[in-house]
Every structure is written in C-alpha cells, then in structure tokens.
Amino acid sequence: MKQSFGHLMLFIKNTFLSIGLVTFxxxxxxxxxxxxxxxxxxxxxxxTLVDNFIMEIASDNRVLPxxxxxxxxxxxxxxxxxxxxxxxxxxxYTGDDMVQVHAGMxxxxxxxxxxxxxxxxxxxxxxxxxxxxxxxxxxxxxxRPQVIGI
Amino acid sequence: MNLAxxxxxxxLTLLVMCPELVSAQEQPVNRDGKILGTGGVSSISxxxxxxxxxxxxxxxxxxxxxxxxxxxxxxxxxxxxxxxxDGGALAFGNRIEFSFARQNLLVKPANLHVRQNKTGIKVRxxxxxxxDKAPQITLGAxxxxxxxxxxxxxxxxxxxxxxxYTVSFAxxxxxxxxxxxxxxxxxxxxxxxxxxxLLGYGGDDQDAKWTAEFAAAVFLTRQLxxxxxxRQKPDNLGALREENAHDLFLAYFPNKRVSLTAAWVDLGExxxxxxxxxxxxxxxxxx
Ligand code: HEM
Numbered sequence: 172m173k174q175s176f177g178h179l180m181l182f183i184k185n186t187f188l189s190i191g192l193v194t195f196x197x198x199x200x201x202x203x204x205x206x207x208x209x210x211x212x213x214x215x216x217x218x219t220l221v222d223n224f225i226m227e228i229a230s231d232n233r234v235l236p237x238x239x240x241x242x243x244x245x246x247x248x249x250x251x252x253x254x255x256x257x258x259x260x261x262x263x264y265t266g267d268d269m270v271q272v273h274a275g276m277x278x279x280x281x282x283x284x285x286x287x288x289x290x291x292x293x294x295x296x297x298x299x300x301x302x303x304x305x306x307x308x309x310x311x312x313x314x315r316p317q318v319i320g321i
Numbered sequence: 322m323n324l325a326x327x328x329x330x331x332x333l334t335l336l337v338m339c340p341e342l343v344s345a346q347e348q349p350v351n352r353d354g355k356i357l358g359t360g361g362v363s364s365i366s367x368x369x370x371x372x373x374x375x376x377x378x379x380x381x382x383x384x385x386x387x388x389x390x391x392x393x394x395x396x397x398x399x400x401x402x403x404x405x406x407d408g409g410a411l412a413f414g415n416r417i418e419f420s421f422a423r424q425n426l427l428v429k430p431a432n433l434h435v436r437q438n439k440t441g442i443k444v445r446x447x448x449x450x451x452x453d454k455a456p457q458i459t460l461g462a463x464x465x466x467x468x469x470x471x472x473x474x475x476x477x478x479x480x481x482x483x484x485x486y487t488v489s490f491a492x493x494x495x496x497x498x499x500x501x502x503x504x505x506x507x508x509x510x511x512x513x514x515x516x517x518x519l520l521g522y523g524g525d526d527q528d529a530k531w532t533a534e535f536a537a538a539v540f541l542t543r544q545l546x547x548x549x550x551x552r553q554k555p556d557n558l559g560a561l562r563e564e565n566a567h568d569l570f571l572a573y574f575p576n577k578r579v580s581l582t583a584a585w586v587d588l589g590e591x592x593x594x595x596x597x598x599x600x601x602x603x604x605x606x607x608x
Contacts, residue, residue, distance in 0.1 A: 309494075
C-alpha cells in the first residue's frame, strides 16, 4: 500500500514535470517570432475560414444585399490573399485597394459591425483560438475608415 | 418578482420576439448594429453601465440610424440593506440615451423602505469605443428624487432631490490583456448625492463635489465578461460617514436579447452600519 502510494506520487510528479516541460517548450515556440499566419494553421485553415466567412455573410440579411452582384469566386480569392497578408503570411494581394473596393457603397457602422460579427462566427466555426481571433480583428480594425462612409 | 413585474417582463419578451409588433419598420434588419456585449448592462441609476457606475457606453444595440432599448431588474443585498431596482433605457442612434429607474431600499434592522426615482440622459459626444484610438466620451446627467423623504431629512441632508453630472471615457482594446478584449472606463462626476441619493442630497460638510469612478473589464469569451469597478462617494453628511464603493463582477451575454450580471459588492459604511458587503444580481432584456 505504502509502495503503491509512492508510485502514485512519482507518477503525479512526472506528469506535472512533463506538462510543465511541454508548456515551457510551447511557450518558447510561440515566442520565436511565429507569424499569426502560422499560429492559426496556415493556408488550409485560412481557406476554410474564408469559406465559412462567405457562408456567414450569405445567411446575414443585414449585409447580404450588398454582395448580391459580387463575384463570389473573386471575393473568395482576394479575401484569402488579403487575410493572409494581414496575418503576415507569404502571400501577395492582387485585389484592389480597400478604398477603391468600398468607395460608393456608403457602408455604415452597423454594417461594418455585422461583417465583424460574421467573421467572429466564421473564426469560431473554423476552430481558431480566441487569442488568435483577437489579433486578426486588431489588425483589421484600422481599415475601418477605408471602408465605411465612403 | 411581483406580479406586475412579471407581467411587464412577459410583455417585453413578447415584444422582443415579435419586434414587428412594436413598430412596422421598413427595413426589418435595421437593428442590433452594435457588437455583442458593447451595449453593456444597466447600472443602478438605470443609465447604461456598469453596475455601481454608468459607463461611456449607451444601452442596447442601437447603432447609428437605429433605435433600441433595455429593461432591467437588479437586487443588491448587503448586510443591513437590500436595494431593489427596476428600470430601463431608450437609445437613439448610439448617440443619446434616456434612462429611468425606480429604487427601493430596505433598511433591514428598521424594516424601513426608502424609494427613489432616477432619470438620466447621456450623450455620446465623441469617439468609438472599439475602433478609435481616442476613447469614446459621453456627457451625462442623473436626476434623483426621493419618494420617501424622512430618512434623508433625519440624517441632515439638505435636499431630497438632486442632479449629478458625469463625463465618461471608455476605451476597449480588441486584443488586450492575455489577447482578450479589454475595456477601461473612467468617469468624473460632479454632484451631491449621499449614498447614491438614497440619503438625500447635500449635507452640512460641503455641497456638490467632484468624484472619480473607474471600471476595468476583460472579455474572457465573447459572451463572458469579468471586471471590477470603483466609485468614490462624496461624504457630505457631518453625522455619518460615507465610504467608497467597489465591486467585482461577471456579466454573461448569451445573445443580444439578454444579459445577466452577478457581482460581489463592498459599499463601505452606510448610515452607521459598517462594512456593507454582499451580492449584486441583475437581469437585463434588450430590444
Ligand atoms: C475591415 C473590413 C473589410 C475588409 C478588410 C474588406 C476586404 C475586402 C476585400 C479584400 C474585397 C475583395 C477586393 C477585390 O475584389 O479586389 C472586398 C470586397 C467587397 N467588400 Fe469588403 N472588406 C471589409 C468590410 C466590408 C464591409 C463592412 C462591407 C459591407 C457590408 C463590405 C462589402 C464588400 C463588397 C460588396 C465587396 C465586393 C465588391 C465587388 O464585388 O466588386 N466589405 N472587401
């Protein structure tokens, strides 16, 4: 009885040590200048994210009317490139600049927030961690003046 | 909750679920423009907050060009007192908010009730809490009027009604502490309310004073917010000590219709009863 208790303690101790080691190593890994693009899982995850994003927009009556005349394939491609760039991924953005794209639409604050919420849901569905989500959002936020009210 | 309260909540739920009953809007989707949680909860004065203090946020999810509102019920239960509040707010275009609250304080040892009505107005003068670098700034006024005036007179308050003026600053960082969305709010208040006005307004010490209030909150998830508040109180009554209040809260936003807040509050000394600590519970419906 006494001996098995000793084994148990040893087991617990080792488990904690290895958990500690893993946490330590993974914290090193994330400190070593890993890009946000890599953190969320690279190209494959980004593509799933944009697919989910399009699905969210398609079922959001607050903004869907805006996209009725758009070419979904082009939007998908340019959006993937654009988000890849935001996340410091290895991509070149070949779309139009933000002001050009959204000029003349006179998008308001509520529509902008709706898009943000659609993106949040899409990120949830893609399984992107909240901490990575917030970094993506933080990088998109400054683009707001190039999108709304123009 | 009494029957009248229950009926009004039921009626409200109906309105929430069938908004076309309220107003035949041409664009049925033109509502709920703000992001989940950014309408905040209802403070004890009815103004959008915060709990013990209002914040530079406007109630409901009405963004520019939209209308919205909220109703709430709150109970603060500390050692010697219980404060029941119900009220609501209407917001127009994320610009202006009108609020109302009925407070009912029970002084437990004396089995005495003190009722007060609060009305408030708050205007967003500048900024966007999330998307601007500078903070969102609001100007507010909260008027309190005691319906039961005896206690206030007995403790030496000069008036049984009064108005507080507030300037509020709030800023949220999407990617804040621990990569969680983080909010900081600061209020500067000018007024003479003794214990939120429940002990009247003004006293022998000094009349209106400047006080400061702070709040900080972290979105643990998109729906769950952990935070703390601090409220400086004026201490105008010569005979009684008034101390600062603070709280630690958890607010839950399952969707844009409902919020639930639970908090631990420490209101300090109130009318001779020291160390008033206890719980704060609040439920809010938004439409
Ligand atoms: C920071 C926020 C936003 C970003 C980063 C963004 C980015 C983009 C990108 C990269 C494209 C493709 C550009 C191209 O085809 O060359 C695009 C297209 C578009 N965006 Fe946005 N957008 C944002 C917000 C919004 C909002 C709020 C709306 C309206 C609700 C909106 C409506 C559109 C529409 C309708 C198109 C398609 C335009 C077309 O078909 O020609 N965007 N956006």
